[in-house]
Amino acid sequence: MTGNEMAYYAEGGIERHQYDVVVVGAGGAGLRAAIAAHEAGAETAIVCKSLLGKAHTVMAEGGIAAALGNRWPEDNWEVHFRDTMRGGKMLNNWRMAQLHAQEAPERVQELEDWGALFDRTEDGLISQRDFGGHRYARLAHVGDRTGLEMIRTLQQRAVQIGIDVFMECTVTELLKAPSAQGEDVVSGVFGYWRETGRFVTIEAPAVILATGGIGKSFKVTSNSWEYTGDGHALALRAGASLINMEFVQFHPTGMVWPPSVKGLLVTESVRGDGGVLRNSEGKRFMFDYIPDYFKAETADTEEEADRWYEDKKNNRRPPELLPRDEVARAINSEIKAGRGSPHGGIFLDIASRRDAEFIRKRLPSMYHQFKELADVDITAEPMEIGPTCHYVMGGIEVDPDTEVSSVTGLYAVGECSGGMHGSNRLGGNSLSDLLVFGRRAGEAAAAYASGLAERPAVSEEAVRAGEWSALAPFQVEGGDNPYTIQQELQQAMNDLVGIIRTASELKDALTRIEELKERAAGMGVEGHRQYNPGWHLALDLHNMLLVSEAIAKAALAREESRGGHTRDDFPTPSPEWGSKNLVVRLDDSGAGVDLVEQPLPEMPPELKKYFEES
Structure with missing residues (x-):
């Protein structure tokens, strides 16, 4: 067996490993987080649903937004911060937008130090192009293949420093255990190898979710097959909260x-x-x-x-x-x-x-x-x-400085995290977001893991529960076909929770989602665990349905139009709604979601001045 020397096989044939930090997802955010955790001294592993290098980050083609000032010396982090907040219609977490604007230039320079081959200006500096919503040309780019170059560079760095990678492996459960203080904390992840269907448990006190978005819940999407809301749903079921889920970005050009x-x-x-x-x-x-x-x-x-x-x-x-x-x-x-x-x-x-x-x-x-x-x-x-x-602005609610969620030991970065972009993301901010907060999450997770006097233990009961849940579709005879349910969900989300929304259509969508959830509880799959895409989809659908409910319920509650959320029956922004976010949590049944309103964090006066002068 290659990789971590702590790996072993337990009775029952479930493969087991042990690390300090596990990163779920191998896009730009996951790779940058894993590099940071490893460089901070943590034994680190990456788990990715697809092959390494196939992450959806490669579809971010235009560039990395950072106020380098190579084209326009007048550009600086303050202007970038202002553009980001205005683009998000002021619903952004101001601290995340500030950190992002301040640290993005250093992260881009770091990427170049690791071998990224950016296009150049006439003076030999990193070239920067114009993008919507940015006051100045500030997107560092590699033709129209920037995401691909970013993944190539980060992947090469991760392999070079020896980070273990579990490819074509899907995480289905976040494992938790009581800490010495009695609170439930993260203890690892449970999943399966997509090729063989064999189960795997990875013990780790710190887990970083970097699983991307939710686009495969919609019929027309730029997103690849992996984007089924896995991180959002895993976090909800673990006890974390989601924020800004009503804000879904429809890219103008597909x-x-x-x-x-x-x-x-x-x-x-x-x-x-x-x-x-x-x-x-x-x-x-x-x-x-x-x-x-x-x-x-x-x-x-x-x-x-x-x-x-x-x-x-x-x-x-x-x-x-x-x-x-x-x-x-x-x-x-x-x-x-x-x-x-x-x-x-x-x-x-x-x-x-x-x-x-x-x-x-x-x-x-x-x-x-x-x-x-x-x-x-x-x-x-x-x-x-x-x-x-194209993109969901909503995601797991995290601390802006460390990216830790409300569940101790659980971190989130990239598209599956929320708060940074408010109600609308500016083009190019996604790639710098991955770099800035990926590094911060990796360092914070490593520091947390190293500071533990005692690691939380994974119980056999939790592992067996994960196994039973994953195998449930095989126990059903004559149940609904998961492909049929997926197609009906995608059509409903496209037609009723799309670019223009109304109360009646959103209520209809929630009714249909409830019906699909009931049918999904009785989904059946045939065959064996090896090479079984129907089984993979059956497991993904539980995540897609839960996250789709969160989007539709939040969209129904927000009675205004703002950013990526447009209500035909409330066509203008509302000052009242402009001062609060909607937070989604798992309801008492564990099968649906509840909403609560939450006031926006107060921006300090030294940052408010950038908007008072505009």
Whole structure:
């Protein structure tokens, strides 16, 4: 057996290992957290649902937001902080937004020190590009493959320093045990190898969840198959809380044709490099959708917007570079008004604005993606695009400095954590978020584990309970097919909890989710544990249904429109709702969720001044 020398097989054939820190997820957040924990002296392991290097972080193509000041010396962490808070409509945890803006430049430089090959400016500095909602060009990038380069660099670093990796292994339970003080604390994780179906228990006093998002609960999504809300649901069942779950970001630009790739991401870099949005009449329609609070910074004529690319100091930004929630709603409105493209989207045009050499150099992945998948040459014709479920701003509620949840020993980073982005995430902030808080979580988890006088023990009862729960679908004969339930859930979430919401549709969604939960309790799977994707989906569905209920229930409660949450029956932001968050916890039955309102943390005066002056 390779890896940790403490590994052994217990009676009953359940594989067991022991570490100080276990990181669940091998995207940017998980890898950075594992590196930090290992470098702090903790025996560390990574558990990932897919293969190492296949994390969804590779789909973050545009760049890493950090106020390096390489393009604009005027840029600094204060401006980045202000942009992030404004983009999140002031519902962000101010401390997380502050730490993120302050520490992102150092994390990017660190990535370069580890071998990341960024594009360069004329002076040889890390190049930075424009993205929606950012006052200055501040996204460090590698063409339109930044996420891939980030994963390559972090993965290489993790392997180089000797971190153990459990690939194609799914965690189904967080294990807890009483501490010396009598409180239930984290004691490890229980899961199974996807190939063989064999169970594995990993004992660890500190667990970092870095499992990504919830997009596979929606029919049209840019998310990969792993994004089934595992971390959100694991944390809920362990006793942690979720925050901001009503805020789901629909990226403005996903592919709409052919059907086999509907929802696949089209990077914001296309608009950052000059692409414009047009309806079926050829009109550049975004000028009709500039919100009042951005009018002072946004061009209101085509001539002014076009001059911005040549003389950015003296002209206002194109409306295509408004925050993602604003652009997605505008596109949705054009489609609903009957001005959409032949396949139900609108047109994204860079061909008429940039020469072919520029497009192939700056957007090589997009050029290849459309050529191979849609037979469209983006250097010669426009792309058909439309909104796609892309990111959830909501996640596990954590301490902003250490990323620890309300459950001792349980940490969360990346998309499965909440608070940092408020009601809407700015493009590029996701990758710097992973780096900044991944490092902080890894260091905090290592410090906690090393400070324990006695490690919490994993009980055989907890292990057997995890085993019984995982095997339950095999005990059902003639039960519902998990694929049918998944399809019905995705359709319901797409139709009723999508980009525009109403009370009646949200109530309908909750009713359907309850019905699906009842059917899921009687799901049956056939065959054996080896190579059984139906079984894998049956286990994932319990997470998807729980998280979908949290989203729909929070969306019904928040009677306003803000960021990634738009209510047709409450179309404007509310000052009352602008001062509080919704927190979701598991209800007494253990099968559903309850909501409580929670006031926003008070921002200190030295930070408030950035908004009072604007």
